[in-house]
Structure formats: C-alpha cells, structure tokens
Amino acid sequence: MGKEIILCQKENRLVALKTSPQQYFADLHPKRIEDVFLSNEPSIISIKSKHGETVARAAVSYLLSEALEFFNVKETMSDIQVAITVDLILEEYPYLQTDDLKLCFKNAMKLKYGQIYNRIDGQIVMSWLKSYDIERSEKADIESYNRHKEVISKEETSGLYYDEYLAELERKAEQGDEEAKKALEMSSMVKKMLCKR
Template sequence: MKDLLASPKEYCRELAPKNLSDVFEAPYLPLSRIAIEIDQIGVRAILSILLTELVSFFNVGKTMNDMQVAMTCDLIIDNYPEYKLEDFKLCFRNAMALKYGKLFDRLDGGIIMEWISKYSRERNEYVSISAESSAREIEEIVNDGIFYQDYLVNLQERVNNGDLEAKECLERHLSVQAILKKPEYIKYKKDREYTRLHGKGDTRR
C-alpha cells in the first residue's frame, strides 16, 4: 500500500502479471481496501491510470474521453470491489492481445466492462479448478491412510534431500492452499453456494 500511495503511476506501470497464478500470488490489496485508505475518488484516479494505458493502446476512430473513463472506473469499483489492480492489469493486457476478440472502430465503457466480465469468468474457473484438483488429490492421499500434514512433511523431507519431483509437488500443494485461504476464494465459495440455493449470483456487498 505504501508504494502505491507514494507513486501510483510507477506502481501501476511495474505491475506485470502474466497469468492468473501471478494475480493470486500477489498481495491481497483489493479496490475496497484501497478505498478505505484514500476514498473512492483516489481509487478512481489509480484505475484511470490503467484505463488510460488501455485506451491509448488502441487506434480507433471512436475512443473515450476523460468523463467516460471516470464513469467506467466507477462501474468497475462498484462491480468488482474485491478485485486487485493485478486483475485489471492482466485483463487489459489480454484485451490488448485480442484475447477477447477484435476491436473495430469503437472503444467505450461497455466494451471494457464486457472484457472484465469475460476475465471474471476465466478467473472463477481457475479458482474452481484449482480447488477441486486440490480436494481430489487430498482425498486420494487420505484414502491411502496418510494424514495430509504428514504427507506434506514427507514431501519437505524429500525436498531437503534434493528430490526435484517432490519440490514441484510441494510447491503445487502450497500454492493451492494459499489460494484456498485467499479472501477472493472465500467470496467465490460464498457466491457459488448462493447461486446453488437461489439460482443466481449474490449481488449483495
């Protein structure tokens, strides 16, 4: 937080998540927490740095003015308060690489919100797959009559003895465990349960 507040432009420029794994490994600093420190106007100003970078990348006839950028920032803050700046950096980089489709002669807030929606679905799927994969692996370990913590201790001992395969396996387990403890995953589980019970996502904040 200190680095972000000291130099927002430098902080945003140095963000370089290459994939969702990088996003989840970054410190949990969601928009909602930044807003507590510097209010929504400050969050809007920080988001506008990323949005301006995105807008300036595309050479289109109909682009966005400052007011449209500010309004889009407010929509992002309202709809994705639990997301981090790394989320939007990765999403916008994906858009620049045309991952969400070609852009023709227009760029506006609606298109950007659609990109973020597509990114959000990918993000939720990543969390779901990581969690389910970890759960299956843990279940297999337990079914073999081994306590999971004992299994991790054994992996660590093998790592200490230079076992590279054990090192890769341990890193995978610890990475998934970290994801399962993240506030965003806890919210994802809550939303998923709400959808199961009520048939739609939880829009309560």
C-alpha cells in the first residue's frame, strides 16, 4: 500500500510538471540531500519515459536557466551551450530527480562548489553536478548502511533460533495446526536430504 501511495504521488508531481511548470519549479525547496531522498519528485528518466524527451529537456533547461540567471557574469552560456549541456545532463545523470538538480544549482549559487570567476559554461555546470553526485552517493551509502544496521539489530532482538522455531512448530502441530504439521514435515525432509550429502 505504501508503494502505491508513493507511485501515485510521483504521478501527481509528473502531471504538475506538465500542466504548470513554473508553479512546479517554484514549489521545489530542497535544503539537504536527505530532503531529496524523502521527496516524491520524478527523476529525469521518468519524465522522459512519461512525457517524452522534449519535456525532460525543458525541465532541465528551466532549472539550469534559473541558476544561470542568478549569476552576473560577462561570459555566460549561449543557447547552443545550454542545449549541449542539457543533453549531457540527460545522458550522464538520468537518475537524478528534479529536486536534485534544484539543490545542486542552489548549492552552486551558494558557492559550495567553488568561486565563479566571470564565466559559466558547460564544463563548470558539469563539475557542479559531479561534485553533487559524489556527495549524494556518499549520503546514500551512509543511509543504506544505517538502515542495514537497523534491520540487523531488529533481527537480532526479535528473531527465533532454529531450535526455538521447531519447538514452536511442534507445539502448534500438537494443537492441530495443519500448516505447522506441513512445515515440520518439510523441515524433516530437508534434514534428511542434507544428511545424505
């Protein structure tokens, strides 16, 4: 049920992107990578698969132009440079969500990825994304490891040893539980097969 709700929320966000892009982008406010992990924003690849490459390209272009608008530099990107950079982003980072891009570009505006010295081009934008992606991967690894530790901890405190499991099955089988009887028979067959080896 939880996955269905998340899928529905992602679908709603995809529809919002298509029907009201300015409002959609105005509503994106990630502050940390953890915010992105908890969001239901679509990835570039899901936008492309649901609405086509043109919409995916437009979404990335919008976010990039928002960032470029922020900087007051003499040498900014031409339309052709923006188009090439957008294509590179679609190719290299299709798994990033729209709020990933928003956060990356916001971090660039905060000079998290270094000073801007009177020029912005595709190389600089791609370096921002590379730095962001490394940070994102590190956070994802840490979060994954912490979840793993939590699951292991729960298993250690709430699990049964095999002997306890068998004793519980025998108790249930004695009380007439047919499923427990079948499980005991299966366990017995597996033991016999293992002993023959």
